[in-house]
Amino acid sequence: MSAPARAWAWLRRNALPIYAGLAVAYMLIPIAVIAVFSFGATPKDKLTFGLDNGFTTEYWRTMFSKPELNEALITSLRLALFATLIATAIGTAMAIALVRHRFRGKRLANLLIVIPMATPEVVIGASLLSMFIYYTFALGFTTLLIAHVMFSISFVVVVVRSRLIGFDRNIEEAAADLGAGPLTTFRTVTLPLLAPGVVSAALLAFALSIDDFVISNFNSGTTVTFPLYVYGVSLRGIPVQVNAIATLLFLLAVIAVGLVLFQQRRAEKMAAVQPEAEEGGPIPLPGTAAAQ
Amino acid sequence: MRSWKQRLVPYWLLGPGLLWLLFFFVVPMYFMGELALYSGSLTSGGFEFTWAWSNFPDALSGHTEQIWRSFFYAGTATLLCLLIGYPLAYAIAFRAGRYKTLLLFAVIAPFFTTYLIRTIAWKTILSDDSPVVSALQTLSLTPEGGRVLATSGAVIAGLTYNFLPFMILPLYANLERLDMRLIEAAKDLYSDSRIAFLKVTLPLTMPGIVAGVLLTFIPAFGDYVNAQLLGGTGQAMIGNVIQSLYLNQRNYPEAAALSFLMMALILAIVIVYIRFAGTEAFMGDEDEEGA
């Protein structure tokens, strides 16, 4: 084969990974911009997305110097954590019920789950507020949590459900044949196979909560979340520290993932070194991490 | 025969979620519905319940342009998300190996930097004097006026970028559990990998596509941030209108009426779409499928 033909063949074989790389780069462009501009000096300490004034690490050093910013950040993280846990648990349970069980009123339940996703955030936010006020429910972290869980449930259900559909029941039946009770089957077979879907859903719920602006704006009282803080300052000049924090959050997420990967690789290495250990364990199922 | 306890299981599973949605979605919606039938205004003596059904056609006729525009923007963005996201989800599910989790996180990670900051970053990247826009200008890819910001293109680009994870995650969740052996069998059967894809992979991943499209189109339809930051005059979407009606005009009845209409419209689309794509694909009732 001639060189150009070989190059072409190489390109065709690797088209998908190359494309994936480009797509991921596209997703990260704004992050890069944000990171770069967290190092730009500005005379009034307000974000300007310009590097004309030189490079500085001042904003990274004073990143946590603004109490309002820190408070907003912590509030957002706490909120997202709780909302994710609750919504994922509730939503996964619902998805399982909807896909796996026969019961009355399934159509109605499906409808009830879809409608919130079809509602504009302004409407959800405003209507929730009216209700909280009427029942003189104090606005604050709790009302925010309620709202965040509410709008996340539907998304969790949809994501987990799409994973559950066409799920091979044979494996579970095999486990039952081998003597496992329903709870054990669920724990050792169903849940691990379901895990990627649940994790996807949890990630989505977390992202939705951290990012939410409209609904939070209506139901937060005097509690300030990170997006609310950013919106508040964006109209009059964002402090550059915000960029630094945004970049930091991103880096923390990357580090967390790195740790998970590192853990995974160690587990694989150990499995490779001690093949005897596998015999007593569960059968590696196709498509799971253990089989890679 | 299933025991009493067994038959109650689905209700236990559904219970918390349904109750949550009932109290914190349905009831507020009732309040909203009531509001849509009010008339009057804050400055002229307050609102009264007057069975003002006319609010609905009034709201609709006053804003048809924005509704069509929202359809167009959200539809285009969803299509782009699908075209960009499907190959990416496929690559992550099948070709990523140990980098799978890392790549998934790369998809979600931008969310940790706040919607507003991301969109403002795009605003900078696409500003009139930026190198990106200059490059596009030399390639003659910019719309008239030679700028990218404050045009429909910018809004659609923003929507696409911001909703890409909504498309990728459900696609991935579905692709990941696909049995590779089916795909390999298809490749053996059909000489052309493209046909194998169309006849086997695509139909098998339909549930993921349906979920992704719906999860992307619907919030995109009601979005207003992208139009506000990246658009100019003439790019307002229906979300902007509702926000304006509610907050700036304090015309709560019309805002409520328009919101209901929007929801009805979207539900109609969802129902039609499900009929078209197949109920099993969406409802996922395994018993009906007869796995």
Added chain:
Amino acid sequence: MLSSERSDRRATAILAVLIAAVTLALGLAACGGGGAGGGNGGETTVAEAGKAEGELVFSNWPGYIDPGKNGTIAEFEDKTGIKVDYIEDINSNDSFFGKLQPQLEQGQSGGRSLFVVADYMAEQMHDLGYLQEIEKDDLPTVFENILPSLKSPEFDPERKFSVPWQGGMTGIWVDTSKAPEIKSVNDLFDPKYKGKVTMLDELRETPALVMLAEGVDPAEASADEWLAAIDKIKSAADSGQIRRFTGNDYTEDLTAGNIVAAIGWSGDASLIENPNAEWRMPTEGCVRWSENMVIPVGAPNTAAAIAFMNFVYRPEVAADITEWVEYISPVDGVKPILEKNGSELAESEIVFPSDEFTRNCTGQNTPPELDKVNEAWQNVLTG
């Protein structure tokens, strides 16, 4: 299969009826409140003064006070021992009102004892019964130092419920390196600047300026004249002459070089990183506005709020604020202090405008037939 389908449908119907019944019950119970009304009747509460202590929750616009350890808030906390929770959550009069209205309607303020809104919004809130009145005797420092021109405005002749915070002017920001010849709002309609011009989204500012440029006095204009100005703006928006309508974010466009001119506010110099940008008084005049501290109904700590109002009317405190914020102070005696400090702001016509400078300026006027005019304006904004 058939029988289970039928029973499934029956069950769905039963569940639907159940859910409807529950919501109906809850909703009927709610029929009394939950909506929006016309105020809580005639009675206006008077804010109690007294020993100032405890916590003060104060909502304001971003960038409207000098922050940090040496700032006004810190100074106030030091001197009085009151802990201040300063929240910058106001970005537009309308959306803040929209957010707070349901609570104010029920007599709650969401924990706030003090916030800052524009003249017209203060008036509107007062008319709806959402504000508390303050006894003149409780505000000695305020009445001692307030600028005479602000002592008795039309909307609150005795300053019963509003105390000015800062003032400013709406005019034209021009990028002198690109369009130095722009001097009037009419110039913004010149086709050679197509797509390079932005306007504010405020009803009482942009159409008012356009009317001024046409020779119409916004204070006396009829609804039709307002609508005519709005129409003119609409055509410009439709044709792409006006790039977009903005809030504070016109400053970004100016910095980025996306526009050559914008209708904007006099004190925003600190937000525009463009050395060529300059605020100009339009030849036909500007819109002069001011914003006010108000105490809402349901305020938990009115004594602290009143103490704060008195505090910021001390000339030295007011001077600190002006130096940072660069808007027009309502306090008499600030200019000499700044002069003594050698601050350039003392000479600035923007911070200390002479009567001559603002001779053609008008205030923030509310148009007649407000609902109709506002609707027309909002349709332009969301076109």
